[in-house]
Amino acid sequence: MNWDDTRIFLALSREASLRGAARALGVDQATVGRRIAAMERDLGAKLFLRASDGYLLTPAGESALAAARRMESAALELQAKIDGQDEALSGTVRVTSTDSIAIDFLIPAVAALHEAQPGIRVDLEASSQMLNLTRRQADIAIRNMKPENPDLFARRIAQWPVALFASEGYLAARGEPAPNTEFAGHDLVAYKGYLDGGKGLTLLDEPTRQGRIAAALNSSLLVRRAVAAGLGIGEMPVYMGEKEGLVRLWPGRTRKANYEVWLVTHPDLRGTARVRAVAKFLTEAIQGAAD
Missing domain, CATH: 3.40.190.10 (Periplasmic binding protein-like II)
Structure with missing residues (x-):
């Protein structure tokens, strides 16, 4: 099983539908279905059962899941370490936060950042859900609570009455x-x-x-x-x-x-120039605008 196949397998195991997996991966449903069928032929085992509530892992699929997660962890660790050595002030930084903070602080900060560093693109998602930084769903999270995951770097940047x-x-x-x-x-x-x-x-x-x-x-x-x-x-x-x-x-x-505001990143990305730049602009905006 190669890494591209593993990504598709993991997406379907998490989303339980072809549509959800396709949306998560940015491909079409036919591609997901075709690749899963090819994987099952290559492995000589059925990985999923189609049920009324979606795609369910078979015993063979459960066994494959543990190995797939290890492969994902290794791939993400490698990518994070490579990104952490990137000194280019260009590329995409994915940020997630609450809607109020995004509107009040982050959008003005991103506008100022764009003036100073036009090579950096910020993808901002306003959500009440905690996106997974260890799986690179986001590079920076601005949240009102400290994450429980000890592997993440978290710094309180504001607290408001x-x-x-x-x-x-x-x-x-x-x-x-x-x-x-x-x-x-x-x-x-x-x-x-x-x-x-x-x-x-x-x-x-x-x-x-x-x-x-x-x-x-x-x-x-x-x-x-x-x-x-x-x-x-x-x-x-x-x-x-x-x-x-x-x-x-x-x-x-x-x-x-108090209402606390935490900036959360993956430790391996703290040294990335574009992530440092975005974090600096966001932090200064939050610390300064509500004083």
């Missing part, structure tokens, strides 16, 4: 909640990822048992826009609330835990 906000329209209609009432009689805007974790919702560390969740949203940008639309009360970093023109509630109070 979190406060409570509402729109002027909401407050005119509903008034301001009193502290220690658990938001009785008020509508709330929640971050869906927090609710999915099974925790009871708190805002500025106060329980919300007497309030009503009007909307649960899966991104910080949607949360702040929902609060701005008057859907309810929500918490967010102070700079976000001020940027939206919202009214800060309980102004002397902030959440105990």
Whole structure:
């Protein structure tokens, strides 16, 4: 099994559909199907079973998967070490971040970077999912939590206080909640990822048992826009609330835990000139713009 075949095999094992594997690899479905069929003929074994819920690995496919992952790991390690010695200020750098940070900081930073280093292309993906840096799905990640993987290099580049906000329209209609009432009689805007974790919702560390969740949203940008639309009360970093023109509630109070911003890269890529340049511009933008 060569590396090109291995990439196709791994993509189909992860995506469980020809369409998903083709999309991940940037090829057409017919190519994936044809290459998998050729691999099975060459190996003399069936690697996948076609089921109602997609392509499932056979016992032979499970055995091949372990070897394929080792091959992938070796190939990615080799590529990372080669990239790490690249001193050219040109080429593509893949960046992933949340939508709010991407809009508020990263896009202006990429524009400034392009003026200074036009040979560097930045591919920016705004997503609430943690793309896999070890599999080179991204070169730089800007996230609000430190990754658990000890093999990645992570540096906290900012931490912002979190406060409570509402729109002027909401407050005119509903008034301001009193502290220690658990938001009785008020509508709330929640971050869906927090609710999915099974925790009871708190805002500025106060329980919300007497309030009503009007909307649960899966991104910080949607949360702040929902609060701005008057859907309810929500918490967010102070700079976000001020940027939206919202009214800060309980102004002397902030959440105990600040909103942290982490820059994450693969250690082997830290020495790459284009990755260093992009990381520098992004870091300076984030550290300077929300002061």
